[in-house]
Amino acid sequence: MKWPWQLTKEYPPYWEQYESAFAKAEQKPLAETRFVALDTETTGLDIKKDRILSIGAVGLKGNTIAVSDSLELYVAQDHYDSKSTPIHGILKKGKVKKIEEAEAIQQTLAYIGTAIIIGHHIGFDIAVINKMLQRHHLGKLKNKVIDTSTLYKKLQHPVNRMSMQQGYSLDQLSEALKIPLYDRHTASGDAMITALAFIKISKRLKKDGTLKFKELFT
């Protein structure tokens, strides 16, 4: 099947809308900026082959996470690797209501908007999402991205950073930051933990609350 914009090299309106929002977006103070903590569950760890099964995200502003500002999608996929099932618990023909990839992309883009994406080892999630966007002949995500695992490293003394080259797993991170672990390995649950981790780390980075944008990204 061929999409109409394949021929004309035109993007669908929702992508146009997503893309153009960045041009208009102005930078707000940190406390008023919307962040989105995001996590995906996939059929495996191979970016080329594996597919997204579920996307979970929560929005946060300042130190408040609003449950109403959250996203939880289950994506129907033909490719399925039963090896990863014990981790995420999503069955190919499970009871949860699933949607098609195209629909998931639309919802995700509309939800994220121009927010800054936060994730733990977010590089992988971004890569699989971009791969998915590519399959649908769309561009790459344009959002700024913060990885909590590199952010957490900033908390460490330079001497100790050497010994944690591989970075912390989300479990280790939550233990170190005393975040209650619930719903681990569901996209939404991990997104929630990541959101709390982000708040805690940024609080600790600047105890007096004067954290600047550039300090988060460098």
Place this chain on the structure above:
Amino acid sequence: MKNTIAYRIYDFLKQFPPFQFMAKWDLIEICESAEVQYLDKDQVLFKRNTPYNSHFYIVHQGAIKLSRPSNNTDKVVDVCDEGDLLGLRVTKEDSYRTTAIANEETIVYALPMEAFSKLTESNKVISNYLITSFASNIKDPYSLEYSGQLLNEYDRDKSQNIYNISTARFTETVIQNNPKTSIQKAAMQMQKHQIGCLVISKNNKPIGILTNRELRNVIASGEFTAATLVNDVMVSPVICGTPDINVTQAQLILLKHGISHLIITKDGSPQTDIVGILSKHDIVVSFGNSPVGLLKEIKRATRTKHLRHAWDKAMVLLKRYLDQNLPLSEILKIFGELKDALVYQTMQLSLRKMEDAPPVSFAWLALGSQGRKEQLLYTDQDNALIYANSSPENAKEVKQYFLKLANRMNKRLHKIGYDYCPADMMASNPLYCLSLSEWESQFSTWITTPTPENILLSGIFFDYTLMYGDQVLVKKLTDHISQKLENQKVLLRHMAKNALKNLPPVSFFRQFIVEHNGEHKDFFDIKHRAIAPLSDAARVLALGQGILYTKNTAERFEALAQLDTPNRELFENCSYAFKALLKFRTKRGIAQSDSGRFINLEALTKSEKLKLKRCFKPLRDVQEVLRARYQTQHI
């Protein structure tokens, strides 16, 4: 759309009241619009007197303290931890009553107030719960204070209470009524008997219980008339226990069911006859060695051993009273009563051991600090015995009898924990076991010939108090002394000089004067430097004003304040300072398990030192008054 996070919040909330009373879907809907807030330590969630936020809060992790200003400082009124609800607007007020600050790193769930109120309005159970818990926690300061105290007590006395497996004491007269009574009648009955709980029974078998809480709930619901039947509001079925239930067991049952009363039936089931009722209060009493219980125990004692046991318990009670910072004058009164009972009972036991009844009437006197009723801890025993005059031929025999009695008394008191007096100022000393006329001449000698030794003795013997026996003897002696003192002021001058012997306890540089040698080198002698000078001053001034019946130093100063109006403020300050010092000493004494006389200044905090120093100003001033009034520099 499935929302895992909202479900998680729902899972958490449903464990706690009032959310557990809510329908699942209602609650999930609220959770979907919830917020999760992270608070750093000391971060403010909301401030007192600011308008209510659109959300109220439930602590998910960590703790939040609620505080309210009181006397220029913020007093923490409550600490909310996991599952506690805060910042909910129940009354019509539109601003927060307290300030909420994170006690540690805290995560709270913020729920929308409006959506929640809508649900609670239609749900009676929830609104009742909220109103009653609000009313019982905040509106009723007594219950707040009381519950706080209970908590503290358990904390403090863990070590002693943990083994409490003695049989619980319960009330045997149970006020009952039948289920067809109206709540008004029931409430009147409870008011009449001054009880907080009414047992509802049929044929002496318990079927329900009505407490203040149920009455409060029914009033809060608004759906009642005076004729509402008890049957409709009482708690049923009832929790019962057996008559041999032990204290810990009873306490656990009360805690487990969250109730305050346990009905005792013959075999512990509701099918048998009621034999009694056990309340939280009974448990507190059995844990806390209440003064009433102790008094009973002392009065019932048949052996010295029992008395010793009771008095040990009294010391535990004393410690708790001091910890709770009760006014010292009250503590002194309570322990004065207990001490009276103790000596009375000891005398009873001693008399029982004597072969004959006393040949003449007699009186047992306590001397010195015990005579002034200022001694809370174990100390030396200072006592004396006075007996009615007898014919000269019997005098020897009578004296022998009373010496024997005094000997028994001193031995018993020693057993209870009061050491023998090293100076032998005890009734068993033939010098201090005298007939009335002998005592009169003894006091006359002291008053007329003020040798240094006599002055020292008079300091102790002028502070006598009747502990047992014939009041008339004591009155006669006091009248005699009063008369002698009228004509002989010289003793008072010498006593005044003696009272000024002890320097003001703070040196020129506002440093404490410490002991320079001996076992207690570098310690501050609070008795010698502060307490004794004050009581010496009080004695001289009181005797000078003809106040002979008041012995207690604080009371002497208060009496002086009434008589000597120009110095009124000074004497009131002295009274206050004396009580503060005595309390300080007693607390130290308990902490160091000695008489508390010597204080290691380094162990004191800055504020304690300041408090101590503040007590010395009235002492300096009252010494100035003595110096001026009795012209002591000319002796």
